[in-house]
Structures are given as C-alpha cells and as structure tokens.
Amino acid sequence: MANITREEIIHIAKLAMLNLSEQEIEHYTKDMQEILAYAEMINQIDTSDTDETIGATEQKNKFRKDEVMEFKTREDLLQNAPSQDEGMFQIPKVIN
Amino acid sequence: MPKEDYEIVIGLEVHCELSTKTKIFCSCSTEFGGEPNTHCCPICMAMPGTLPVLNEKVVEYAVKAGLATNCKIAQNSKNDRKNYFYPDLPKAYQISQYDMPLCYDGYVNIETEEGEKTIRLERIHIEEDAGKLNHDDYGRGTFVDLNRAGVPLIECVSKPDLRSKEEVDAYLRKLKSIFEYIEISDCKMQEGSLRADVNVSVRKKGATEFGTRTEMKNMNSFRSISRAIEYEANRQIEVLENGGEITQETLRWDDISGKTFSMRDKEDAQDYRYFPDPDLVAIRLSDEYIENIKNSLPELPESRKKRYLEEYKLIPKAANFVTSSKYYSDLFEEAIAICKNPKTASNLLMSEVARILNEREEEPDQIPFSGKELGELVELIDKGTISSSISKKVLEELFENPKSPSKIIEEKGWIQISDEGAIKEVVSKILEANPQSVADFKAGKDRALGFLVGQAMKETKGKANPQMLNQLFLEELKK
Numbered sequence: 001m002a003n004i005t006r007e008e009i010i011h012i013a014k015l016a017m018l019n020l021s022e023q024e025i026e027h028y029t030k031d032m033q034e035i036l037a038y039a040e041m042i043n044q045i046d047t048s049d050t051d052e053t054i055g056a057t058e059q060k061n062k063f064r065k066d067e068v069m070e071f072k073t074r075e076d077l078l079q080n081a082p083s084q085d086e087g088m089f090q091i092p093k094v095i096n
Numbered sequence: 097m098p099k100e101d102y103e104i105v106i107g108l109e110v111h112c113e114l115s116t117k118t119k120i121f122c123s124c125s126t127e128f129g130g131e132p133n134t135h136c137c138p139i140c141m142a143m144p145g146t147l148p149v150l151n152e153k154v155v156e157y158a159v160k161a162g163l164a165t166n167c168k169i170a171q172n173s174k175n176d177r178k179n180y181f182y183p184d185l186p187k188a189y190q191i192s193q194y195d196m197p198l199c200y201d202g203y204v205n206i207e208t209e210e211g212e213k214t215i216r217l218e219r220i221h222i223e224e225d226a227g228k229l230n231h232d233d234y235g236r237g238t239f240v241d242l243n244r245a246g247v248p249l250i251e252c253v254s255k256p257d258l259r260s261k262e263e264v265d266a267y268l269r270k271l272k273s274i275f276e277y278i279e280i281s282d283c284k285m286q287e288g289s290l291r292a293d294v295n296v297s298v299r300k301k302g303a304t305e306f307g308t309r310t311e312m313k314n315m316n317s318f319r320s321i322s323r324a325i326e327y328e329a330n331r332q333i334e335v336l337e338n339g340g341e342i343t344q345e346t347l348r349w350d351d352i353s354g355k356t357f358s359m360r361d362k363e364d365a366q367d368y369r370y371f372p373d374p375d376l377v378a379i380r381l382s383d384e385y386i387e388n389i390k391n392s393l394p395e396l397p398e399s400r401k402k403r404y405l406e407e408y409k410l411i412p413k414a415a416n417f418v419t420s421s422k423y424y425s426d427l428f429e430e431a432i433a434i435c436k437n438p439k440t441a442s443n444l445l446m447s448e449v450a451r452i453l454n455e456r457e458e459e460p461d462q463i464p465f466s467g468k469e470l471g472e473l474v475e476l477i478d479k480g481t482i483s484s485s486i487s488k489k490v491l492e493e494l495f496e497n498p499k500s501p502s503k504i505i506e507e508k509g510w511i512q513i514s515d516e517g518a519i520k521e522v523v524s525k526i527l528e529a530n531p532q533s534v535a536d537f538k539a540g541k542d543r544a545l546g547f548l549v550g551q552a553m554k555e556t557k558g559k560a561n562p563q564m565l566n567q568l569f570l571e572e573l574k575k
C-alpha cells in the first residue's frame with residue numbers, strides 16, 4: 001500500500017503540470033511513501049459496525065433555492081486578470 | 097470480408113442542460129446569451145475562498161429524469177471532482193459524480209423496424225457545464241466567457257445497446273422527447289442544450305467480445321451524429337480488413353470534410369483522479385422525497401399514446417407520431433379542445449406539418465403557431481369554408497406569418513366556393529370545354545369524372561367545394 005513508485009510520482013507531477021527535478025522526484029517519492037504509510041493506520045480500524053459515510057462529516061442535503069441573485073459588477077470579477085478585452089479574459093491562443 | 101459481416105456497437109453519453117433558473121452551485125442566472133461574463137460571480141469564476149452550494153432544483157430535475165427513464169434512484173449520493181486542465185474550466189476541475197450517481201439501471205424503449213427495442217441506461221448523474229472559448233481571427237489570442245460555466249447538466253450514459261445510426265437517432269429523439277415532457281430541459285440542439293458523446297466500435301457478427309471503441313465528443317445535431325457514426329464504423333471496418341488494429345482514442349468529427357480526426361494520443365490517456373468534493377456534503381434522499389417527485393411527474397408519452405388510441409380512436413401510426421414530441425402532443429390537445437376532430441388534427445400534423453418542418457430543416461419545438469390556430473384551421477375544413485388543398489396553403493402561411501387562419505384565408509381570398517350557382521357555372525363551363533371527357537364518361541369510363549373535377553378545381557384555384565363539384569358534375573352528366 002505504502003509502496004508508491006517513482007514512475008507514479010512522475011505521472012502525477014505530469015498531470016498536475018509540474019516539472020520536477022531528479023532531486024525533487026526522489027524527495028517526493030519518499031515523502032509520499034511516508035504519508036501513505038501514515039494513512040495506512042485507517043485501514044487497521046474495524047469498521048464492520050459502522051454505517052457507510054459520505055464525506056468527512058455527518059452533514060447532508062445542504063441545498064440552495066433556485067432563485068437568481070446577480071453579481072452586478074463584471075469589472076470587479078475581471079480586475080485581477082493579467083489581460084482582458086471586451087469583458088473577457090484574454091489568454092494565449094488555444095489550439096483545438 | 098464484406099461490411100455486412102460486421103456489427104456496429106454504439107453507446108451514448110448524452111449531456112442535457114437543465115432548465116433551472118440558476119446555476120448548479122451559485123445563484124447566477126442560466127439565461128442563454130447575454131454579454132460575456134455577466135452571468136458570473138466569484139463562485140462560478142473559481143475565486144479562492146468561495147464555496148459551492150447545490151441547487152435543490154438540480155437534484156429534483158435529475159431525479160425526475162431518472163424516474164421517467166425507469167432508473168433506480170440512489171438514496172445516498174455525492175459530488176466528486178473530475179480533474180483536468182482546460183481554459184474553459186476555471187477551477188481546473190469539474191464538479192461531477194463518479195461512483196455514486198443519482199440515478200442508475202434504467203431503460204427506454206425505442207421503435208425500430210423490427211419492432212420495439214429496449215436500450216438500457218447505465219446511469220444519470222449531475223454535473224456542471226464549462227465556459228466558452230472565443231477565438232478571434234487576428235491571432236490576438238483566446239477570450240474566455242464564463243457565462244455557461246456552472247450551468248447544470250445531467251449526463252445520461254447508455255449501455256452499448258445501440259446497433260445502427262437509425263437506432264441512435266430513435267434513442268436520442270426518445271430521450272429528448274421524455275425530457276421535454278417532464279419539462280426539465282428545453283433540449284435545443286441548435287443552442288447546445290442537448291449534445292452527445294458517441295462511442296463506436298465494430299465486431300464480426302456473432303462475436304461475443306466488444307471491439308476497441310473510439311469516442312466522438314460534443315456532437316449537437318442529429319444529422320452530424322448519423323453521418324459520423326456511418327463514417328467511423330466504415331473506417332474501423334476498413335482498418336480491420338486491412339489487418340490493422342483500432343486504437344482507443346478520442347476523435348473529432350469534422351462536419352465539412354465528413355471525416356473524423358484523432359485529437360490526442362494514447363500517452364495522454366485520461367486520468368481524471370476523481371475524488372469526493374470536500375466542499376459539498378452528502379445527498380441523502382428519503383423514500384418520501386422520491387415518492388413525491390414520482391407523483392408530480394406529468395403524463396408521459398406512453399400514457400398519452402394509450403389515451404389517444406382509446407379515447408380519440410387514432411390509428412397507431414398517428415398516435416405514435418403525435419406523441420413522439422411534446423410539442424406535437426400539446427399542439428394536438430389544444431387543437432382538439434377547439435375543433436373536436438382528432439382525426440383531421442392528427443392527419444394535418446403527421447402529413448403537412450411534418451413535411452413543412454422537414455423542408456425547413458426544423459424541429460417541432462420551432463413550430464411558430466399554437467394549437468389554437470391548428471384547431472381553428474380544422475374547424476374551417478369541417479365547416480366547408482376551405483378545402484383540404486387550401487388548408488395546406490394555410491399551414492404554410494402559418495409557418496411564415498402566424499395569425500388566425502380565418503384572417504389568412506380572408507386576406508388571401510382563399511374561401512371555398514360553396515355557392516351552388518357559382519359552382520354550377522364552373523361545371524357548365526368545364527363540360528363545354530371537354531366534350532371528349534363527357535363522351536368517355538358516358539361510355540363507362542368513370543375516370544373521366546376525376547379529370548373534369550380536377551379541371552374545375554384548377555379553374556377555381558382549388559377553392560371550389562369538392563363534394564359539391566362531384567355531385568353537380570354527376571347530376572349534369574347523368575342528364
């Protein structure tokens with residue numbers, strides 16, 4: 001279980017769009033193995049008498065009414081964009 | 097080995113936009129159109145520190161969809177994050193559902209040439225739509241509009257039970273029709289509120305294993321879907337026949353060239369790292385909640401069909417046709433409340449309205465007039481004010497310029513001539529001009545009568561009352 005491989009670390013980094021150096025790969029492989037080993041404790045607990053849980057809390061059904069509330073100021077939403085034009089975020093050309 | 101020895105296997109993932117007033121996790125409007133980024137807020141723009149709250153109508157609509165497609169409803173369900181990077185997805189994950197969808201194990205029945213066929217549904221889950229990328233022609237870059245980001249969708253995943261493009265067409269139309277009946281979506285393909293990912297594979301007839309499949313994403317017209325399936329199945333058969341192998345991949349259908357193109361290579365195989373969204377809590381539905389929704393469902397097409405057969409004595413073909421779309425069915429019911437003539441009303445829909453829509457390349461939801469106009473039109477036929485040939489012209493006019501049919505015939509001067517004196521005059525004129533036909537009729541050729549009536553119709557531009565014409569011709573000829 002705690003045996004995450006170097007290849008898996010490289011794969012995860014790639015999916016997260018991270019460029020890791022050799023040293024970092026080494027480092028994160030070791031870290032991740034330790035994290036997984038720690039979390040392994042949970043698997044030792046006997047849960048045969050516990051109801052199925054969904055999520056970390058007992059909370060359920062937090063719903064919202066279907067009523068429109070407009071956020072009025074587009075300028076506020078766009079203010080931190082590095083680049084914008086005609087009310088839209090401007091980004092480098094995306095090729096399909 | 098010829099094409100006929102292969103079987104095409106198709107599965108569909110249909111995305112359908114729900115017609116709630118607000119988005120799935122925030123109170124922004126879902127209204128179509130609007131200036132870029134005006135139906136947005138910090139939540140659907142993924143600003144740090146914001147939290148999503150699920151719209152109760154989204155759950156209700158999805159449960160409705162599940163019940164109307166014979167699904168089981170999950171009493172315990174949750175939202176998961178589907179992680180991927182794309183500029184139209186501001187959070188870099190889409191909130192969807194992974195292993196605990198709201199609805200599962202359903203089915204719908206479709207009509208095929210070999211009779212009724214059951215198409216199984218694996219699941220229906222809720223998720224959010226992405227934004228829109230706009231590209232300009234000057235190479236200045238790409239522009240992101242997040243008005244659609246967070247609009248609620250249901251995704252309906254079928255089992256690979258479909259075997260031809262005709263079956264796919266029937267299945268899609270059936271789903272569309274059901275969702276229209278239960279009023280959870282306007283299902284406008286032209287606006288992208290109904291779209292499908294199409295999975296296609298082929299295998300030799302009799303084989304038990306499925307072939308490797310390819311996927312075509314985001315198709316939003318019946319015609320493109322049909323063409324794409326045909327092209328892709330043929331392509332796969334050709335590859336196999338030449339000793340090649342099918343690669344599992346996502347393809348892009350290009351409507352202009354009529355071909356599919358590879359979108360990404362195997363190396364980027366999808367790995368979405370789904371995990372439960374910690375910002376959202378469990379969805380737990382009581383029996384009572386589900387029962388209430390079941391009781392609130394409107395009458396579904398199957399039940400309407402039964403009623404039309406029994407109460408209105410429609411022939412099965414007509415009942416099938418009228419119930420194939422909520423828009424036909426509602427139009428029909430509104431019309432017969434006025435004209436009390438189900439047979440003529442259904443005939444006009446099935447023959448004329450369907451023909452005109454087909455010519456205009458439109459769908460029933462685009463019919464610009466209501467059942468009131470249709471009902472009035474049937475009444476005008478029944479009263480003998482217009483002939484059935486004129487009624488076709490009135491329908492065409494109703495598509496162009498919808499208003500009261502009696503106004504139309506008055507303005508166009510299409511009122512049927514039922515005045516005996518006027519019709520007698522025409523009859524005499526036609527008899528005089530066609531002595532040969534008169535002789536033929538007297539010699540026992542009944543067909544000559546049809547010709548004479550036709551001539552009289554031509555003379556009156558279709559306005560003469562055909563029953564009266566027939567009768568008066570017979571009277572004159574038998575003198």
Ligand SMILES: [Zn+2]
Nearest residue numbers: 122124137140
């Ligand atoms: Zn919002």
